[in-house]
Amino acid sequence: MVDKSLNVDEVDTELQTQPLVPEVPNTHTDRAGELLDYIKEKPSPLLELANQSIVSSRQFNRDMVVQLCRLAAKYELNPIPVQRPLTGKILISAFYEPSTRTRLSFESAWHRLGGDIMSITDAATTGIAKGESYQDVAEMLSGYGDLVVLRDTNEHAVYEMMESLRIPIINAGNGVDEHPTQALADMYTIFKWRKGLIEYDLKPKQRARIGIIGVPDRMRTVRSLLLFLSLFPDSWEEVVIISDAEKVFSDGQQEELEERGLKLRVSSDLKKELPKLDIIYINAIAWVGDSYEEHGMEYRLDRNSKLKKNAIILHPLARGEELSTDLDKTEHNWYFDQARGAVFIRMALLTCYVWLF
Ligand code: CP
Numbered sequence: 001m002v003d004k005s006l007n008v009d010e011v012d013t014e015l016q017t018q019p020l021v022p023e024v025p026n027t028h029t030d031r032a033g034e035l036l037d038y039i040k041e042k043p044s045p046l047l048e049l050a051n052q053s054i055v056s057s058r059q060f061n062r063d064m065v066v067q068l069c070r071l072a073a074k075y076e077l078n079p080i081p082v083q084r085p086l087t088g089k090i091l092i093s094a095f096y097e098p099s100t101r102t103r104l105s106f107e108s109a110w111h112r113l114g115g116d117i118m119s120i121t122d123a124a125t126t127g128i129a130k131g132e133s134y135q136d137v138a139e140m141l142s143g144y145g146d147l148v149v150l151r152d153t154n155e156h157a158v159y160e161m162m163e164s165l166r167i168p169i170i171n172a173g174n175g176v177d178e179h180p181t182q183a184l185a186d187m188y189t190i191f192k193w194r195k196g197l198i199e200y201d202l203k204p205k206q207r208a209r210i211g212i213i214g215v216p217d218r219m220r221t222v223r224s225l226l227l228f229l230s231l232f233p234d235s236w237e238e239v240v241i242i243s244d245a246e247k248v249f250s251d252g253q254q255e256e257l258e259e260r261g262l263k264l265r266v267s268s269d270l271k272k273e274l275p276k277l278d279i280i281y282i283n284a285i286a287w288v289g290d291s292y293e294e295h296g297m298e299y300r301l302d303r304n305s306k307l308k309k310n311a312i313i314l315h316p317l318a319r320g321e322e323l324s325t326d327l328d329k330t331e332h333n334w335y336f337d338q339a340r341g342a343v344f345i346r347m348a349l350l351t352c353y354v355w356l357f
Helices: 029-038 062-077 101-114 132-145 157-162 181-195 220-229 253-257 270-276 336-354
Strands: 088-097 117-119 147-152 169-172 208-213 236-242 265-266 279-282 285-288 289-293 312-314
Touching: 029 062, 029 181, 062 181, 062 336, 088 101, 088 132, 101 117, 101 147, 101 169, 101 181, 101 336, 132 157, 147 157, 157 169, 169 181, 181 220, 181 279, 181 312, 181 336, 208 220, 208 270, 220 236, 220 253, 236 270, 253 265, 265 270, 312 336
Parallel strands: 088 117, 088 147, 147 169, 208 236, 208 279, 236 265, 279 312
Antiparallel strands: 285 289
C-alpha cells in the first residue's frame, strides 16, 4: 500500500540512487581461477589430513597448504558443488566464545557440502555450566555427530576433549594459543593475490615484504599465521612485526620461527615501515577469558596512510578503530575477501574428512 503521508520531496535522494542489491566489493574470484590453473593437482598431501584432528598450524606441511588452496579455489569458482559429499553427516559446531566469521563460515562450508549441523553458541546452555568435564562432554559428542569444531577461551579445552573424543575435532580458536584455520584463510588470500609466492627459491625482487601489526605473544591468529608463513621462508623478503609491546613474542616463539627459516624483525615505527610493505596484516584485539585486550591502539590505517601502490591489507576481523572504514572501497581492501574466502578454504579442509567416512 502506498504511504500517502510521505512527501516525495522529503525522500533521501541518496538512498533512492542506491542499487537494490549492493555491489559486492573487493572479491577476487578471478584470481581464484588463476590460482587453480597455476597449481598442479596432487591429492596425496590432502589424504594425510583424512584422519587428523586439527589443533595447530604445526600439523601442516607446504604441500598440504598449497593443495588446500587449490581445492579452495575450485570451490570459490563453484560454491554449490553438484556432489554433496557430507550428506548425512553431522557437524557439532561448539562455540563457547563469541564468533561471527569462524562459526558461520564453517557452518556455511558444511552446508554447502551437504551436511547437517548442531550448533552450541553458549557454554552456559550445556553441562559445562554445571561443572561437567570436557572429557565427559567429548564422550557425549562422539555419539551425536561426526566432527566437532570447537572455540573456547580455555586453551587446554581442545586437548582435554581429545582425551575421550572418538571423532575428529578442529580448533577454531583456543584462548590466545592458535587459530589454524583462520591462518589457512590468510594464506589462501595471499596466494590468490600473488600466486607465484608458492614457488621455491624466489629471487629477492619476487618476494613480498610482510608487516604484521600485532603481538604474536597474545594473538592466536598471528601465532598460527607465522607458523604457516615459516613453511614458505623464501617467499618473504622479511616479516616485520610492528609492535611496541613489552613482550612481543612468547618464550621460544621467535627462536622456533627463525629455526623454521623465517626472517623476522621487530619495529615500533609504523610510519617508517608502511611504505615498504606489500602485505599489511593488522589486528588489535586478543580475546582473553570473558573479555578482550586491546593492543597497539596507536597504530591506525586509513585512507591517508602511506601505503605502497598495490599493497594489500589483511585483518582477521572483528575490527576496531585501527582499520578505518574509509579503506573499504579501495584496492587495498583484501580483508573482506579474506573473510569470504574462509568459506572455501574450510570447504577444502572439510572435504578431507570425506575420506574418513
Ligand atoms: N577471524 C575470526 O576468528 O573472527 P570471529 O571471531 O568472528 O570468528
